[in-house]
Amino acid sequence: MKKNIANGLTLAAIAVVFTGIMTALVFFGVIDEYTAQILSLAGINVIVALSLNLISGFTGQLALGHAGFMAVGAYTTAYCIMKLNLPMFLAILIGGLVTAVFGLVIGFPTLRLRGDYLAIVTLGFGEIIRVIMINLEQITGGAAGLKGIPSFTEDILLAPALSLLWVFSVMIITIILVSNLIKSSYGRAILSVREDEIAANAMGINVFYYKMYAFTISAFIAGVGGGLYAPFFGYLNPTMFNFLKSVDFLVIVVLGGMGSITGTVIAGFVLTYLQEFLRFLQDYRLVIYPLLLIFIMLFRPSGLMGNREISILGLWQRLFKSKNQSQSKVDKAGER
């Protein structure tokens, strides 16, 4: 028990120091504004991809409407900030909660059935939510988009550093949330649903309940990710959240490995950077992503990481405490 707390504190300290250093690097101009922008965007992508990994990778239910969830989160947050004058933190939280309610409503009729239906219903939801956003002109600004959403800060010089700080903080909280969830008894139940629904059911696991649980949390996180989107860009447009956006997240999850948090984080950063890097290819970029998806599924369905994780603590122990080989191995086993 004591060891767990110590490990948790170590990790928290590492996370705080890392975020602090990154923010400072941006603040003092070591990382330029453009790179900071990409890093923040990658952070948001990682957050949403993690939420998709929770439902598709860990629970084994393919969901194709996470851009729709993001849209709900983003517009709710924007509304809370602009019309209700709520503080940023509260607005993003409300964005997440409202999205979770949407997840609950969609999940209830579909998750009782086999996984295929969830894919098509969430796909439909993603398309419909866009139509609704276009039509609700008073709130969303319609097809022209919603302009003038206040940024994280009014100070232009501080903006890149503060965006990064916000996004990375939320990203790290999300990583901790998801990894703790997976290690908990709830997480074990969720994994068993992925492995074999019938067997899980026979072992007394309420399959529908755990699917709903994972899906609602997934929607919540995606909503928070969308909530960060609103102040980050300062402008929202329904076409930003189309089906192809949902597929971007799917590519991140599949490339990283369905069921690997580390994989999603790595793939999130790599692919977001790649997207900027490949701009010179213009429209041909659009063909690379789906091809990547097909080739991974055909030749390496487990993605980069499969369902393995890289654990910082494990690395730490291997580097500095290699004398107590056996001890660190036990720790790592507990870690997973």
Add this chain to the structure above:
Amino acid sequence: MGFLHEFLQQMVNGISLGSIYALLALGYTMVYGIVKLINFAHGDILMLGAFGGFFVLAAYGVTPLTFILALLVGMLVCATVGIVIEKTCYKPLRSAPRINALITAIGVSIFIENGARVVKAIGPNPKQFPTFKTVNFPIGDINISQIQIIVFVVSILLMFLLTYIVNYTKLGKAMRAVSFDRQAAYLMGINVDWIISFTFALGSALAAAAGILFASAYPQVEPYMGIIPGLKAFVAAVLGGIGSIPGAMVGGFIMGIAETLTKGFISSQLADAIAFGILILILVVKPSGILGKNVSEKV
């Protein structure tokens, strides 16, 4: 006049639209029945078929003969594409977890859409589809255009042809056997791989015909035109009972009528949302669909 007139007019429009959905839904339902896969790329096959027809009609002008030629070319091209997709992308994944095949299907779908966008001859901008000049036949005060009649007649003919193939030929018998029990069919000496490819070809050919009819009725073609009809046709297939061929036809007509009635009486913007609403409703009330059987899962 008034309500009744509007209602009948929308019914006519709905039946015409519904026959297109029915053609498309047949492809979904046959493929699902045989390999238990939602073929996400089916809507994009519709787009390819429409473009196949577009090139023929643009090159030779619009006459009844070229229209039939366009149908044949579109269907042939798409049947080939269907077989290629099945052989390269779906066949290797037949024994993999279902989610992998679904993700591959998504990949194929987007590859076709964006691939069409990149290809010079198709391009991202919508194109005008060459079609017959609209001639209206007023019956009472309901207008029926000759395009609606063509759409309906061609669809019904193709559906009869399909029913004949599935129910009265040796191939059809083999298809039914494979969809009933693949392994047993294999043991009985049926070439399962070939039958699955044939099913994809058949479904894709129907989708191509649906595409050309769709483009004739709403004369515009672009790379993303297949997504929404594909989604609605899938709902139609689920509504009728996925895996059931008559179910897909019934579901298609119901979807078409429901959509045009929504357009006529409620709001044209809600027409897309109604499909989604219907899907949720069936999944809550009767997930096996109107003509579907309840299948309990075996371990």
